[in-house]
Amino acid sequence: xxxxxxxxxxxxxxxxxxxxxxxxSISGKVSAIPEKYLKDSVVYLKQVPxxxxxxxxxxxxKGMEFRPHILTVTVGDSVKFxxxxxxxxxxxxxxxxxxxxxxxxxxxxxDHQFAKPGVYTQLCSxxxxxxxxxxxxxxxxxxxxxxxxxxxxxNVPPGTYQLAVWNPKLKTPDVSVTVAPGKAAPAExxxxx
Numbered sequence: 011x012x013x014x015x016x017x018x019x020x021x022x023x024x025x026x027x028x029x030x031x032x033x034x035s036i037s038g039k040v041s042a043i044p045e046k047y048l049k050d051s052v053v054y055l056k057q058v059p060x061x062x063x064x065x066x067x068x069x070x071x072k073g074m075e076f077r078p079h080i081l082t083v084t085v086g087d088s089v090k091f092x093x094x095x096x097x098x099x100x101x102x103x104x105x106x107x108x109x110x111x112x113x114x115x116x117x118x119x120x121d122h123q124f125a126k127p128g129v130y131t132q133l134c135s136x137x138x139x140x141x142x143x144x145x146x147x148x149x150x151x152x153x154x155x156x157x158x159x160x161x162x163x164x165n166v167p168p169g170t171y172q173l174a175v176w177n178p179k180l181k182t183p184d185v186s187v188t189v190a191p192g193k194a195a196p197a198e199x200x201x202x203x
Contacts, residue, residue, distance in 0.1 A: 034189040037162040040155045040175060040182075042201040047179045051201065052082055052145045054152035055160045056172040056184070062150055064123075066090055069132065069142065071099045076132050076142030080154040083146055088123040091132075099137065103130045103144075110135075118175075129176060145176060175199050 035113045036055075042048040072094040083089065091101045091161040093114050101109035101120060106128040111120035113136070124130070124146040132139040145152060151171075153161040166189045176183040181202035189195045 021191060030115060032191040033165045033167055034192060035162060035164050035175075035194045036151075036166055036173065036187055036189060036197055037160070037194055038199070039159040040199040040201060041159055042177070042180055043203075045121055047201070048155060048159055049079060050143065050155065050174060050178055051155040051164065051180075052143075052152055052176045053155060053197075053199070054082070054145070054147050054174055054176065055163065055166070057151060057175055058149040058167075058171065059147065062086070064088065067081045068092060069101075069144070070094055071101075071140070074137055074140060076134075076140055078142070078154065080143045080145060082150075082152040082154055083124060083150060084150045085124060085127050085146055087146075088121050089144060090119050090121050092119045093117065097161070099134050099140070102133055102135060104133075105130045106146075129178075138157060143178075165200070173197050175201065177201055179203070 025059045040051050060147050062084050066088045067083050068090045070092045076201045091148050093099050093116055096116055098113045098115050099115045122184050127146050127148050130144045132142040151163050151166055153163045168191045169188050173187045182201045185199050187195050
């Protein structure tokens with residue numbers, strides 16, 4: 011029986027390694043006019059079939075900011091909101107499944123699980139200058155755009171997909187992208203009003 015369990019475990023490890031080796035990636039750059047809105051962008055794949063195990067992510071409140079500014083998660087994932095500032099904060103959103111996690115002091119945290127896809131603006135009622143976004147995707151294939159406009163989506167199964175960009179102020183058409191096994195597919199976007 012022990013040999014059978016060991017063989018089954020080895021088969022699962024090999025199958026996972028073979029799939030990971032066969033997965034590709036998508037990378038490129040996003041430009042924006044005006045450029046100041048570039049930091050608020052997420053590149054993501056639309057409607058990828060599959061199910062994904064829930065994960066827990068973290069947003070820290072430090073230096074009177076939410077860090078990171080944009081977090082990408084998948085439906086069913088949770089976010090732990092930490093407070094590492096010397097003042098009380100709260101976290102709330104008026105978007106989608108609106109919530110208010112209440113006030114919490116330095117060293118405390120609050121959790122929220124996201125049940126529906128969408129973009130949730132994170133705000134603090136004590137400090138109105140604090141703002142960030144949680145992008146909740148149908149699938150895990152999403153990436154926040156870097157300061158230079160670059161992005162990379164890893165571990166994408168081979169296939170053809172619709173690739174899109176979310177930005178609260180700017181728009182760009184979706185593009186079709188084909189991911190080959192073990193290869194990087196390029197895709198560029200130009201955001202404008």
